Every structure is written in C-alpha cells, then in structure tokens.
Amino acid sequence: MTYTVENVRDAVTVGEAAELAGVTVRTLHHWDEIGLASPSVRTSAGYRRYTDEDLQRLDRVVAYREAGLGLETVREVLDDATAEIGAALREQRARLAERIEELRRLDERLERLTESHERGILLDDEAQTEIFGEDWDAPRSRRARAVWGDSTQWAQFAERSASRTKEQWKALSGAMSALQLDLGDAVDRDVVPGSPEANALIERHREVFSNFFPLTRQMQVCLGRMFESDPGFAAHYDGIRAGLTSWFRRSIDENARANGVDPETAAWR
Incomplete structure (x- = not known):
C-alpha cells in the first residue's frame, strides 16, 4: 500500500534505496512492478520513497536472491506466514549441489x-x-x-x-x-x-x-x-x-x- 505524506524525513529515494541494497534502479523498478518490494510512501510532489520497513524488506529480498531463490519463491517466503523457509533453503541447496556436480564434470x-x-x-x-x-x-x-x-x-x-x-x-x-x-x-x-x-x-x-x-x-x-x-x-x-x-x-x-x-x-x- 502506498500513502501520501507532506514531509518524509527518513524515507529515501529510489536511487538511494538501490545504492543501499546494492542493486540497480532498474531492478527496484521491476520488483516494484511485480509487487515484490515497493516504496510505501509518496510525497505530496508525487515522488516515491522507501521507508525503513521498505528497506528491511529489500534487504531480505536481496539476501534470498543472492542465495539463488527465484523471485516467486522469495515472495512466498516473505509473504506467506505458513511458508517453511528452511525447506525452501534446503531445496535450493540441493539444486546448488547438482549444479556444482555439473560444473565439476564440465571442469574435468x-x-x-x-x-x-x-x-x-x-x-x-x-x-x-x-x-x-x-x-x-x-x-x-x-x-x-x-x-x-x-x-x-x-x-x-x-x-x-x-x-x-x-x-x-x-x-x-x-x-x-x-x-x-x-x-x-x-x-x-x-x-x-x-x-x-x-x-x-x-x-x-x-x-x-x-x-x-x-x-x-x-x-x-x-x-x-x-x-x-x-x-x-x-x-x-x-x-x-x-x-x-x-x-x-x-x-x-x-x-x-x-x-x-x-x-x-x-x-x-
């Protein structure tokens, strides 16, 4: 949900959020478009801003993406209270182990x-x-x-x-x-x-x-x-x-x- 406020002192711009998260502005725009991680406030001038809570979600998205989880799996982990995070990570590790074995054979x-x-x-x-x-x-x-x-x-x-x-x-x-x-x-x-x-x-x-x-x-x-x-x-x-x-x-x-x-x-x- 996005709401409009007159003055947001602690919220940051898309560019600042991208720099803090270590991703590109284009990536943030994409995550916003698919509803994975969106800025929750808009200034009276119409500018989108990321709050501390938004940035915390971004950090989690980045962490799971760096672990190799797909965007839909990340969404499930973050939004579904019944989601078993450990199971998702174990499944990802199993896929990673298969890929490591493939790369080992390729190297040989x-x-x-x-x-x-x-x-x-x-x-x-x-x-x-x-x-x-x-x-x-x-x-x-x-x-x-x-x-x-x-x-x-x-x-x-x-x-x-x-x-x-x-x-x-x-x-x-x-x-x-x-x-x-x-x-x-x-x-x-x-x-x-x-x-x-x-x-x-x-x-x-x-x-x-x-x-x-x-x-x-x-x-x-x-x-x-x-x-x-x-x-x-x-x-x-x-x-x-x-x-x-x-x-x-x-x-x-x-x-x-x-x-x-x-x-x-x-x-x-």
Missing part, C-alpha cells in the same frame, strides 16, 4: 580437452607401449602436435581423444593391428591393387582411421603418399610385410580412381 571435461589438444593421446608412455606395442614411439606421437597442431584434423583428433578410455584405445589398436595383418596377407597372396578385395581393405582402412578424424578418399591418397615417402612409416609397413608400403599406396590410388577421385590431383581436403 575442459581439463581433458585442454590436455588432449596439447598431448594428443591422454595415456602415459607405459600405457601407450602396453596398448600399441613395444615399437610404439610415444614421444614421436606427442611431437605430432608441432606438425598438425593448427589443423582441423588435430582438433578433431584431440576432441575424440579427450573422451576415449584406455579400453577404447585397446579396441582401436586391435582393429588397426588386425587390418595391418590382413594387408600383409593380401600382399602374400598377390592381391591386385584395384581388385574388389583390395578395394574392400582400403575402405576398411578409411573406416578404422576415421576413428581419429574423418578421412576422405582424397586425404587417404595423401596419407598413402606420406606412408611411402616417410622413412619411418615406410619401415613400419614394410616391417609388417616386404613391399606392403608400395602395395598399400597403389591400392589406395586405385580405390580412389574407382570412386571418382584422381590420385594425381588429390589434396588434403
């Missing part, structure tokens, strides 16, 4: 994303050797960031790595190992590059490799060239089976042609 996710962008594989060297074999060069895998760190593919690799568990890495490593054995077997049996069997193996490679980042056929052609030209990769594939590196590159090229991609003009896209 952000930490893993940050580390995976910096390190790639979020496993220590011992675990990497256990999963990928004694020939695995963990330091070299970390150095890959220096080469690929600014690429979209590194970001995609990191994003997937952040959520990949040790067991999932084992399963992926197993799939890659099985594929490499089948590639070596194809070389032993003189499977012709471009044949249906060879093409199926190349498509299988693209599918398995896409667990790291989406691998297009053009990108796969580029990988085949890199496998053949890079001494480290060439030694790895030829170590599986003599001549595998060259056979693999030729098979990738033939599969690309069969799918409308010219290996001679293929680019990393």
